[in-house]
Amino acid sequence: MTRIVFLDRSTIGPSVTLTKPSFPHEWIEHERTRPDQVVERLAGAQIAVSNKVPIRRNAIEKLPDLKMICIPATGYDAFDIDACGERGIVVSNVRGYAVNTVPEHTFALILALRRGLAGYRQDVIDGRWQESQQFCFHTHPINDLAGSTLGIIGEGAIGQSVARLGQAFGMRTLFAAHKNVQGLGPLYTPFDEVLATSDVITLHCPLTPATRDTLAAPEFAKMKKRPLIINCGRGGLVNEKDLVEALESGQIAGVGFDCLTSEPPLPDNPLLTVLNRPNVIVTPHVAWASQEAMQTLWDQVILHIDNFHAGRPSNRVV
Template identity: 55%
Template structure:
């Protein structure tokens, strides 16, 4: 009998169906698991499912039966991969489930900011249209996406999907090479050149030691066209204090973020300080969370477990 422990079921929507694996098993489901509770809850597990509950070295040391950590997300930074490997514990993740939902959210942020949708909506509610005494008014800037340049940092599945949508809008697409890279792959543009030439910059790379703070004070200073900055990737990709200062200095024209460095952000964080600005939209890490995408994630999660137990693992990490 396989013992499966789901550490944080509440990270998937209540309407999502997480079916039972087609092997003899016992499933223990926790709504949430605090970091200090992980070790005890996984002690007798053969398989652990986690989205955001951290599985670190001290917890792994006491999990003698553990064979698989199935991450119910793409990012795996909540797992100590080196320690899992040392204990011969496999780690798998979810891939390619968000190829529609994240790009669509990216463009929702992009369009809302370029066309000042939220300020115009608010002003209509406040009676500005009647005050204008004509058919329209021009209180907020509006700019087309067509004819502008989009810089994509992180050109994997999601970045490529965003690029295809951008081309349909008539945008010029630049795929950035790695920061500091001296050699570029085919179709890439040097990182700094992308920052200088882009009217909109969007982030779709994973959070790693290399990419943490990939956009900071130095990078903002290079943004000659005062672009919009869109981040539906991970919060730690952007230095949030530098972002606040860049907005204050007019180095960028706006920011659309779905992620923060630490979630939820503290009330006094830079992201909460800027959240009410007219040229900022902050959403609560929901770019991935369409009904269709979450169900696809849940289905893939169980399939990953079944395939591992059948001896044909997929999506292994590390």
């Protein structure tokens, strides 16, 4: 009987209905798994389900029965794809489930920061409105989205959906050409031009060696309009130390992040030093986690496992 082991059940919301594969199987589920527990827990398993628990070469070499890894996410940087390919292990991910939830979260951050919502909410909590003795007061800048420019780094399904929402708000939308790449065609605006002309810059691309530190000190120096920086893509796309320095020097107007280089953040993460500022919002990697999106994601996981068992693997990374 096929043994299937889910290494990190807690990464999927408890309200999601975890359906199971249609064929006879043994299902083993762990809420969390440390890296040093991977080999022990996957021993004898033919199929592993892992969202963020890394499965690296040293583990793969000790798991002769492993035939498939199914990732309940789109990103697969936690897995040794080369080692899986060498062993003939099928790796499947899920795609397209987040085309509504991530763009909506992106605009929740954009709107909250452009309208000063975090600062005004805190002012009311602190009693400043009550003390003002007038119907309104002006402690944080408010800017419309209509007529502003949205620079999008990443032109996939999520980036395209973000563009449509931006256009609905009356924004001019630009897709940035890939950093240090020329000749990508008319869809793209030169990377440096996007940096210089955008009021909001939002990242929706995968984390690869080529995209790591897409935004760092040299890029912040080119941002003439003091844009908001939004990251609902991947931690590591933005150099967090340089980001905080750009915020403190006034090169950027605010930060809305849903993903960090290390999750949860390590104590020395520089973003932790500015969390109390009204122009900084950090959410705990939940842009993808609407109820609807999580259920769609899980349904894809089971579909890919069923397809693999039937001899027709789907959404193959490897």
